[in-house]
Amino acid sequence: MTEDEFDLFYTAAYPRLVGRLYALTGDYAEAQDVVQEAFVRAWDRRASVLNGNQAPEAWIQTVARRLAMSRWRRARHWWELVRGESAPRSAPEPSTDHVALVAALRRLPEAQRTAIVLHHLCDLTVDQIAAETGVAVGTIKARLSRGRTALAAHLASEETHSTEEARV
Numbered sequence: 001m002t003e004d005e006f007d008l009f010y011t012a013a014y015p016r017l018v019g020r021l022y023a024l025t026g027d028y029a030e031a032q033d034v035v036q037e038a039f040v041r042a043w044d045r046r047a048s049v050l051n052g053n054q055a056p057e058a059w060i061q062t063v064a065r066r067l068a069m070s071r072w073r074r075a076r077h078w079w080e081l082v083r084g085e086s087a088p089r090s091a092p093e094p095s096t097d098h099v100a101l102v103a104a105l106r107r108l109p110e111a112q113r114t115a116i117v118l119h120h121l122c123d124l125t126v127d128q129i130a131a132e133t134g135v136a137v138g139t140i141k142a143r144l145s146r147g148r149t150a151l152a153a154h155l156a157s158e159e160t161h162s163t164e165e166a167r168v
Contacts, residue, residue: 006046010039013057017064025068034071038064104154112147115140 014035021031038060094102105113118124118132126144130137 006043009056013060014039017057017061020061021064021068024065025072030068030071031064034064034067035060037067100155100158104151104158107154108147108150112143112150115143116147116151119144 017035017038018028018031021035022028025031025034041063042056042060105116108116114133115129118129119126124132126137126140129135130140133140135143
């Protein structure tokens, strides 16, 4: 994209983007700042961002939104420090079920544990897990099946062990 093409793109897209970011931030000056910063970053990457098949306005909007959220988080953190609210909060004790589940998951082979966690805790589909791990779909299904069976056995043995300890 040439400098003149970039200028035309900037002239057309800037008001729309500022309007969108103003709706997000509620601060017109902040919206202008983050959109301007996003355009600066786009200019630095114009060979890859603006000439590719990507939608450059969407890219700039995403960058501006991320900048706005980052600034908001930084301001909130600063405000918490000033008000003294950033003192570490104590975490609640994990439940016995949680401890037993983590212990049982640790006893699984890594491949089965990964499949179980991605499927049941991260809500990924079998196809997504296969793509993520670079393994065939059938292999993921087998790992899930074997992992569930082993997990159930480990949890049952933990429950039996806990019951016996409670009696003593």
